[in-house]
Amino acid sequence: MSVDPVRLEIFKHLFASVAEEMGGVLRRSSYSPNIKERKDFSCAIFSSAGDMVAQAEHIPVHLGSMPLSVRACLEELELGPGDVAILNDPFRGGTHLPDITLVAPVFTGPDGARIGFVAARAHHADVGGMTPGSMPLATELYQEGLVIPPIRLVAGGKILSGIRDLILANVRTPQERSGDLDAQLAAVQRGADRLGGLSDRYGADAVGEAMEALLAYAERTTRRLLSSIPDGTYRFRDAMEDDGRGGGAAAIDVAITVQGDAVRVDFTGTDDQREAGINAVRAITLSAVYYVFRSLVGLDLPSNSGCLAPIELVTRPGSLVDARRPAPVAGGNVETSQRIVDVLLGALAGACPDRIPAASQGTMNNLVLGGLDPATGLPFTYYETVAGGAGAGASVPGASALHTHMTNTLNTPVEALEYAYPFRVTRYEVRRGSGGRGRWPGGEGVVREVELGAHARLTLLTERRRLRPYGLAGGGPGAAGRNLLVRDGREEELPGKVSLDVRAGDRVRLETPGGGGWGEAGET
């Protein structure tokens, strides 16, 4: 073995340190709260072949999908020294439009060999489209915002200002976008410097060998995990209950076949894509698959592409989990990704029930309120995702009131919110009794109620309002979520996905789903 156990571990730290440092630069120099405070970004290092070697841990939904951005650049552009590519096209290396990714190759010198790539992805608060925030209830991609295919933003060290201007002319908050793009540029430049520095310090060959060794290491570890799962085919089916455009439920179906130390994950039985924003591109599906197996392996594995090597993902083009242009995809990241995790876990529960929790809330409860603030006369957009219950496991009750699986962003403090927006939070509490019953009960959801102080446009993108999070091993399902509008003392139940005008004095109440229970209640 050319890379011994010591080198392996040292390079694990070295690469992780580069990714972390990129993340530090991005967070420090970014402009928008979404990056700075909610940390909705990821930075990663890639081998020369485009395999992800290390990632600073931030957002699970970026994990499996970032290598596809690098691969798209490899295939579509011949990036040379001093070049930086930019993209957000969901069908060419991206996921949904707000996630903009910058990719830079790293060389040993101006005429040298390529050592690898670095990439920085950040969720931009607005990339144009029908509504502020760029997550509308759309019927096609083009309504969701500006589409950027893989192109050069920097060529030979020079920023292509025309490209930059074109992007900034198509977004609602150009100054903020400009600041965030600069921060991403600073991050990839730092990453390129540091990766180049490692090559100077240890030699390009040694760095390349270490990358390969770390990929093999993650693959070995994952194969060991897979070997511990009994061979067989395990199926599960669940659904997105509604597409927000009247199309009804859309099933997601998976068959996981474990054979020895490899696995085939087949989504062929999934419904067709919709003319609605709940479609997921394959990169999202891959991320969810990665998240599930990465979590099963354990907490301290480096986040790299090696984990995916033993996993064969099969999707049907044109289906909900492998959408094709021009399907709208904004909700694929934030809602459908959760259901993909649900079906994966549901299937694996058939194989190793002790290691799999019941369904968690299965939604991010996206809430957007936009309008004009009467106090300042300025427009505002408030975006929040709301926590819910986690599913219980064998011997573990589900945790209450937290974000599960594919997201982990923070809430906005009530006091911060009331300073910033023309509304008031009237309740924010644990939704008692919402967790599924069971020997180990599911976690409880949350009640969050907001009273409007001005007219506003309300957009809700939520799930699990009808189809409840499943329980396991005889445990009961979590309670379905509810969206309510309280007007003149009357409560009206709103659909899971809706966009409507609300007025001053109205209250919007989200009651988020509980997690499923595990085992029959009363059993000891």
Added chain:
Amino acid sequence: MERRPAEGVAPRAAGRPETPATRVAVDIGGTFTDFVVWAPGAADLRTFKVLSTPDDPARAVLAGLGRVLAGASEARPSPSIVHGSTVATNAVLERKGARTALVATAGFRDLLAIGRQARPELYDLMPRKPRPLVPADLAFEVDERVDHRGRVLRPLEDAEIDRVVAEIHASGAESVAVCLLFSFLRPEHERRLGERLREEGLAVSLSCDVLPEFREYERASATAINAYVSPVLGRYLGRLAREGPRAAWRVMQSNGGSVGLEAAGREGVRAVLSGPAGGVVGALHAAGACGWGRIIGFDMGGTSTDVCLAEGRPRVTREGTLDGLPIGVPVVDLHSVGSGGGSVARVDVGGALRVGPESAGADPGPACYGRGGDRPTVTDANLVLGRMDPEGFLGGTMRLDEEAARAAFGELAERAGLEPPPGLSPEQAAALGVVRVANAHMERALRVISVQRGHDPADFTLVAFGGAGGLHASALARALGIGRVLVPRTASVLSAHGMLAADVTRDYGLTVMLPGTTGADRLREGFAPLERRAREAMEGEGSASGLRLERSLAMRYRGQSWELDVPLDDDPPGAFHAAHRDAYGHADAGAATEIVGLRLRAVLPVRPPELPEAEEAGPDPGAALDGERPVVLVAAAGATVEPVPFYRASALRPGHRLAGPAVIVRDDTTLFLGRGDEATVTSRLDIVVGVAGTEVGT
């Protein structure tokens, strides 16, 4: 804390450092309780360690103090004692604090349970939240509401107070945290509740006192921690005052300062990270004595390593956490990783050599302690590499078992399948690997606090302390391009030493949410109540003469959601733009700014003890030479085993110069110099290492 007269507290001493009293610092650690004693006129500091008594920490403290003060004449002034304890920290970590209730605004009693809605680990299918300090059945609500301008939307009725007080009374709670929305703008509701609860004999913490700043969860968390630990800390400190020697007591705080006994017992939340804070102050103090202000502190202990960066004064953060719970009040900004002398090495399932986070601790400890430990640790690795003197550990009172260490590494080498380079045994190769991995982990931590935050490590002095710091410091400095390492003479008790130098310091803050263009008069008016509180508090400490008030503003661009601290001056927006450019590389001079909060730090300077300077000797350290031993050294060309001189630190004199490779053995730490490193002994017997340039390896 009860307001019992603190017997033995000699008033005024804190503000009167010129009083020629003996000064003592006592720092409780997991294994040892450290003492540093400075007696006026004595030729030297006295330092010693007593085994900690975790079941009753006061026992070790009182025993050690008995030793310090035995035979002191009645005529001498009472000593002054600074104390850093783990009592508050452990009350939280072990969930052994007071039975605590929470009172929140109606609709928000789950404030602590919900938190910021994030899970601690990303890749955990069955996440758990930190165990709350307040159980769900002790969370109460009162019907009241204040808005963001401080207007009362729903008044708090007396009947409502009666109701909730009766419920709390019936609940069996001993301590109560009260956190109502926007109470920092209009504290009356909290105060009325507090009064009634106190009348019931309950300990009360009000959020408008503990942390009058916006963001309700962080404020409630600070208040709950305070309510939870203060009764326990108060009882403990009260006992020290009663049973300990007659003395002027001060208690170390997490912000790097210290306060009197009574305030400390009332504000327990301010003490939860006091131990590491002492280390930062000590490192700054030691470097300051050499004329250096910019330091990276590197405190490598048995189970973990704490690193920090400071420029002249401790850097504080309001984002500190303890066991996953936000502390809210300012604490010294530290980064901690699970890598220390006792960290255990193993080969994981994927075939990588891992070091830590599991630690052999103090018992059984590393294999070489000979107490039944048989797993290889970082300390064992250094011993196998020949970099420690097995006879010289803990001043020669404990012999290290080299055979046991080698055996542990023999097994590790086999499992790792390491190919030893020519000239090295498999055990040595494995030991070298473990040291390299541990260094890689610590280098990463050092990068987090320096490079990641925009600092070039080359501009700093690495101050190494803790039991294991000296063995790794010069290699780490080399890896980071740091040219100078300082190993203070009191490296193994630096935290206690730092406590002697900790100023009496209190932090105040208040959220105001004003436009950045607010006039100076209005700001002065805003600071006035904070200043009044500070003065009153300092007078309570004995004296407010010499009080220094440092005013700053927490500012941000309108619409942003994070703040930067900017010293108060004539042009707050201008100062903020400059600070923003410094911190983040860009500023937007056209954008509107906002003053989120006022911040006041009140400092009563304490003169650090002046150490007598020892007499200069020549550069030749020959007198301290204690023979040569074979040591594994690494150069670009490969590893070799060579005879290396060992020196006894006790025989080193100011002016001595030592060229690496060399090993300097102190009673409780060892300093390893690589090839090309050059060490000088200062007049205070600290050791300064000029670090040789780049060299790959260890």
